[in-house]
Amino acid sequence: MRVADLTVPGRCLVMGIVNVTEDSFSDGGRWLDIDAAIAHGRELVEQGADMIDVGGESTRPGATRVDAAVEAARVAPVVAALAEEGIPTSVDTMRASVALAAAEAGVAMINDVSGGLADPDMYRVMANTDLPVCLMHWRTVQFGDAAGQADHGGDVVADVRDTLARLVDNALAAGVARDNVVLDPGLGFAKSREDNWALLNHLPEFLAGEFPVLVGASRKRFLAGVRADRGLEGVPADADPATAAVTAISAQMGAWGVRVHNVPVSRDAVDVAALWNAGGGRG
Numbered sequence: 001m002r003v004a005d006l007t008v009p010g011r012c013l014v015m016g017i018v019n020v021t022e023d024s025f026s027d028g029g030r031w032l033d034i035d036a037a038i039a040h041g042r043e044l045v046e047q048g049a050d051m052i053d054v055g056g057e058s059t060r061p062g063a064t065r066v067d068a069a070v071e072a073a074r075v076a077p078v079v080a081a082l083a084e085e086g087i088p089t090s091v092d093t094m095r096a097s098v099a100l101a102a103a104e105a106g107v108a109m110i111n112d113v114s115g116g117l118a119d120p121d122m123y124r125v126m127a128n129t130d131l132p133v134c135l136m137h138w139r140t141v142q143f144g145d146a147a148g149q150a151d152h153g154g155d156v157v158a159d160v161r162d163t164l165a166r167l168v169d170n171a172l173a174a175g176v177a178r179d180n181v182v183l184d185p186g187l188g189f190a191k192s193r194e195d196n197w198a199l200l201n202h203l204p205e206f207l208a209g210e211f212p213v214l215v216g217a218s219r220k221r222f223l224a225g226v227r228a229d230r231g232l233e234g235v236p237a238d239a240d241p242a243t244a245a246v247t248a249i250s251a252q253m254g255a256w257g258v259r260v261h262n263v264p265v266s267r268d269a270v271d272v273a274a275l276w277n278a279g280g281g282r283g
C-alpha cells in the first residue's frame with residue numbers, strides 16, 4: 001500500500017471520522033458500540049467519504065488516556081469489518097501496539113497525531129507494516145490532551161515547518177518509505193486561535209513541499225469562533241459550515257485530504273473545488 005493508492009485523482013480525498021470513544025468533543029459515546037461504529041463508517045462512505053479514520057482514544061482538551069488494550073479492542077473490529085467490505089481506513093492512534101493491531105486487521109494508513117513521538121516503538125511499526133503514515137505537528141510536554149497553547153518560539157509557521165521536517169527525518173531513518181508519508185500541520189492541537197489562522201494563511205507554503213498534506217480543521221474551537229464573533233452560541237456541529245469553507249479553500253489549493261465529521265457538506269465543498277480547478281473540464 002502506498003499513499004498513491006489512496007490518492008483520489010483530480011480532487012482532494014475526504015476522510016470521514018469515526019470516534020469509537022466515550023469522550024470525544026464532537027460526538028463522544030455515540031459510536032462507542034462496535035456495530036454502531038461500523039454502521040456509521042458505512043454511512044459516511046455512502047455520503048461521499050473516500051476513507052474512514054477510526055480512533056479509539058480522544059485527544060480533546062481535558063481528555064484522559066485509555067488503556068492500550070481497550071483502545072485496540074475498540075478500533076480493530078471496526079477496521080476489520082470495513083476493510084472486509086473494501087473500505088479504506090486509517091487508524092488514529094499514538095500507540096505502536098494499537099497501530100500494529102489495526103494493521104493486522106487490514107488498516108490502510110497509520111495516523112499518529114504525535115508524529116511518532118508519543119511511543120518509542122511507533123516508527124518501527126510504521127516501517128515494518130510498510131503502510132502510509134500521517135505525521136502531525138503537536139508541541140506538548142505530555143501527549144494525550146490537546147488543551148492549552150504551546151510556545152512556538154514566536155513563529156508557529158516556522159515551528160510547524162521545522163518540526164514536521166524532523167518528524168519526517170525520524171520516520172525515514174526508521175525505514176518508512178518516502179512515498180508513504182503524509183503531513184498534517186496539527187490545527188487545534190495546543191495552538192491559539194491566531195496560530196491556527198496563521199497556519200491556514202500559510203497553507204500554500206506547506207502544500208508546495210515534497211509531501212502530501214492532510215488538513216484537519218473539522219469542528220475545531222477556532223472555527224466555532226467564527227459564529228461566536230457574531231454573538232452566536234452553539235454546539236461543535238455548528239462549526240460545520242465554517243469547516244466546509246476551510247475544506248473548499250484547502251481542496252482548491254491542492255490539499256491531499258481533509259479529515260471531517262460532516263461528510264456531505266465537505267464532500268460538496270471538495271467537488272466544488274475540483275470543478276473550479278478544472279474550469280469546466282469535467283462534470
